Amino acid sequence: MKKRRLAALALAGLMALTTGCSGGGKTGTGTTGGEPKTEAEAKTETEAKAQDSGSTEPITLKIANYAVLEKGYDEFWKSTKEGFEAKYPNVTIEWVTAPYGEILNQVINMAGGGDRVDCVFSEMIWLPALVDAGLAAPMKDVLDEDFLKDYYPNILEAHKVDGEVYGAPLYVSPxxxxxxxxxxxxxxxxxxxxxxxxxxxxxxxxxxxxxxxxxxxxxxxxxxxxxxxxxxxxxxxxxxxxxxxxxxxxxxxxxxxxxxxxxxxxxxxxxxxxxxxxxxxxxxxxxxxxxxxxxxxxxxxxxxxxxxxxxxxxxxxxxxxxxxxxxxxxxxxxxLQSHCFVAVDNGPERVEAVKNFIQYVVTPEVLNDYIANIAPALPAKDDMKDMEAVKNSPILNGAGNSVEKAEPVLMFPxxxxxxxxxxxxxxxxxxxxxxxxxxxxxxxxxxxxxxx
The missing domain is CATH 3.40.190.10 (Periplasmic binding protein-like II)
Known part of the structure; x- marks a missing residue:
C-alpha cells in the first residue's frame, strides 16, 4: 500500500526542545499590588474574561470523554476543566461519560433522541461513524485558520473523511x-x-x-x-x-x-x-x-x-x-493512530466555545506534562515540536523512525x-x-x- 510518510513529524521529535508546563488550575479572586481585590473588582475581571471569550452568555458545554473514568487520566481532565473554566468563566464543562467500548454508541444514540453533545474526545477511527451520523463538523468551520494550519499536513490528511478534515488530533502514535x-x-x-x-x-x-x-x-x-x-x-x-x-x-x-x-x-x-x-x-x-x-x-x-x-x-x-x-x-x-477532538455544530456560540476548548487543550502548556507523565505520544502540530516531554521520553525514543513509516487508516462510513x-x-x-x-x-x- 502506498505510504504517507510523516518525515516532518519524525524530524520534529528529534529537534532541540525546551520545557513546557502543565495546564493551569482554577484561579481565585487574586491580589493586586499585594491588596485583596474587592468583590466589585473581581466581578469586573470575570466579566472581562467573558468578553475575551466572545460571549458573556452562560454556556454548559457537553463534552463526551471516556477517559475521565479511567485511572491515570482523570486528574488531568479535572485540571483541564478547571483551567479552561477559569479562562472562560461563562462556560461550564459537563462531561458525558461511558466506558471506552460504549461511548461512541452512546453519543450517537443520544443524538438520535435529540440530545447532542458539543464535542467528543475520540479515537481517530471513530471519525467516519461520527461523520455518517451527521455529528462531526468540518474543522475549517470550527478552528482558527492559523491554529489549523499549524498541524503537520500529513497528520491532517489522516483525519480526513471524503476530503474534509473532521478531527483535531491532540497527538499521534504508531x-x-x-x-x-x-x-x-x-x-x-x-x-x-x-x-x-x-x-x-x-x-x-x-x-x-x-x-x-x-x-x-x-x-x-x-x-x-x-x-x-x-x-x-x-x-x-x-x-x-x-x-x-x-x-x-x-x-x-x-x-x-x-x-x-x-x-x-x-x-x-x-x-x-x-x-x-x-x-x-x-x-x-x-x-x-x-x-x-x-x-x-x-x-x-x-x-x-x-x-x-x-x-x-x-x-x-x-x-x-x-x-x-x-x-x-x-x-x-x-x-497511524491518534486521539482527537470532534466538534458538533450546535449553533455559533457553542461552536465558538468548542473552538476555545480545543485550542486551549492542544497546546504545549497543557499537554507537555500529560505526554511526559501520563500518555507518551508524538506531537501533531509544529508549535508542539519543542516539548521536553518528547525528547526526554524513553518510550518515544525507542520509536526510532517508525512514525515515518506509519500509514493512515483509510476512512469510510x-x-x-x-x-x-x-x-x-x-x-x-x-x-x-x-x-x-x-x-x-x-x-x-x-x-x-x-x-x-
Missing amino acids: SLLFYNKNLFEKAGLDPNKPPKTYEEMLSMAEKLSGLTTDDGNKVYAFGQPTASVIVIGSSIQAFAANFGGYVLDEDGKLNVENEGLKDSLTMLKLLDEKGYNPQNAKPKDLRNLFALGQLAMYYDNSWGFNGAKSINPDVVNFAAAAEPLKGGNGDGAST SLSEFNLELCALAQAVTVGGEDVDTALKNFQSTVQPLLP
Whole structure:
C-alpha cells in the first residue's frame, strides 16, 4: 500500500526542545499590588474574561470523554476543566461519560433522541461513524485558520473523511513493540537489544516462553490483540503492514491476495499454536499481563504505557519500547493512530466555545506534562515540536523512525464494522483453527458489502 510518510513529524521529535508546563488550575479572586481585590473588582475581571471569550452568555458545554473514568487520566481532565473554566468563566464543562467500548454508541444514540453533545474526545477511527451520523463538523468551520494550519499536513490528511478534515488530533502514535527488560535478562537475552525481525522475535520467544513469574504464573512471549474491538481492527492492519501487507489497496479496493497479508496471518496462527500469544486478548488485557510481568513483548500505541503503569507503577523500571518488527518482504511499517477532538455544530456560540476548548487543550502548556507523565505520544502540530516531554521520553525514543513509516487508516462510513470483521478474521485463524486461505475467502465475502 502506498505510504504517507510523516518525515516532518519524525524530524520534529528529534529537534532541540525546551520545557513546557502543565495546564493551569482554577484561579481565585487574586491580589493586586499585594491588596485583596474587592468583590466589585473581581466581578469586573470575570466579566472581562467573558468578553475575551466572545460571549458573556452562560454556556454548559457537553463534552463526551471516556477517559475521565479511567485511572491515570482523570486528574488531568479535572485540571483541564478547571483551567479552561477559569479562562472562560461563562462556560461550564459537563462531561458525558461511558466506558471506552460504549461511548461512541452512546453519543450517537443520544443524538438520535435529540440530545447532542458539543464535542467528543475520540479515537481517530471513530471519525467516519461520527461523520455518517451527521455529528462531526468540518474543522475549517470550527478552528482558527492559523491554529489549523499549524498541524503537520500529513497528520491532517489522516483525519480526513471524503476530503474534509473532521478531527483535531491532540497527538499521534504508531504501533510500538513494548518489551520487559527484566524478563529478557532472566531468559539470558540482552535487554538493550530487542528483536528487529519476526525471525529474531521467534528465537527469543522460545526462551521467554519457558519462564514463569516468581509466584509460578505462565509468561507469554508475545502479544498481539485480536478481540472484537473496533480499534483492534486497525492494530491488525498494522500487524499486516509489518510484513508489507494490506487489506485495502491504494485505491481503496479490497485485496486479500497479497503475500504480506497472508504472511501476517500465518505468523499470527503460528504465535497462537505455540502458545506465545494470549488468545482473543484486548489491549487492556495485554497491558495487565505486561504490568504483572507475565508478558515479555506486545504491540500497543504509545499511550497504552499509562494503562500498564496505572496497574503497576514499577513498570517504568522494566519497560522499554522498540520499532515494529519486520516480517517477510516488509519494512516494519505500521498504522497511524491518534486521539482527537470532534466538534458538533450546535449553533455559533457553542461552536465558538468548542473552538476555545480545543485550542486551549492542544497546546504545549497543557499537554507537555500529560505526554511526559501520563500518555507518551508524538506531537501533531509544529508549535508542539519543542516539548521536553518528547525528547526526554524513553518510550518515544525507542520509536526510532517508525512514525515515518506509519500509514493512515483509510476512512469510510463502515470502518467500524470492517474493523470488527478483521478481528473475526484474526480469531478464525487462531481460536477457530482455520487455514489462512479459507479464512480470507470467508472474510472477503463478508466485508465486500461494507466497502464504498
